Amino acid sequence: MQGFLGEERRGAVLNALRTHEGTCSRDYLAAARSVLTELVAVPELIQRLPLLRKPGGYTRNLLAGNEAVSVWAMVWGEGATTSIHDHHCSCCFGLVAGTLSETWYRAIDAKRAMATEEHARQAGYVACMLPTGPNIHRMQNRGPGEAISIHIYGYDHQLQESSIETEYVAVAG
Numbered sequence: 001m002q003g004f005l006g007e008e009r010r011g012a013v014l015n016a017l018r019t020h021e022g023t024c025s026r027d028y029l030a031a032a033r034s035v036l037t038e039l040v041a042v043p044e045l046i047q048r049l050p051l052l053r054k055p056g057g058y059t060r061n062l063l064a065g066n067e068a069v070s071v072w073a074m075v076w077g078e079g080a081t082t083s084i085h086d087h088h089c090s091c092c093f094g095l096v097a098g099t100l101s102e103t104w105y106r107a108i109d110a111k112r113a114m115a116t117e118e119h120a121r122q123a124g125y126v127a128c129m130l131p132t133g134p135n136i137h138r139m140q141n142r143g144p145g146e147a148i149s150i151h152i153y154g155y156d157h158q159l160q161e162s163s164i165e166t167e168y169v170a171v172a173g
Ligand SMILES: [Fe+2]
Pocket: 085, 086, 087, 091, 137
């Protein structure tokens, strides 16, 4: 299995994620939150890894994965932005370094969404989202400098390309 973490830590992370009841259970989300809280508390552990970087864009670096979850370090160059999207699986993330702007959207129809709120997520921030409910968002690094985040998704990276369910186009409110 690919991964930047040592085998021992990789195994510890996957064990700690208690996926035996799936990746949408309250138990799992609490476990994912505590794994992320521990990882963002030691930013140097992630920062010293040979993570890929892409100026102006973002990269996904697989840290650990099994048939239930995949854990990624994402490096966000200044100006990097995701599409407006929602997820087909649970999505938990934590900020290791830098700041990301997270904009939330409300779907207007199957393809269009309107921004409802925006938050600056600082290093140390941790969030968990379920695939159901209003969870359409966009992440952006407006700088200064790069940002690094860790994402834990409830999907098998060997079977699915990404956690994205639907991409939307923004409409003005
Ligand atoms: Fe997302």
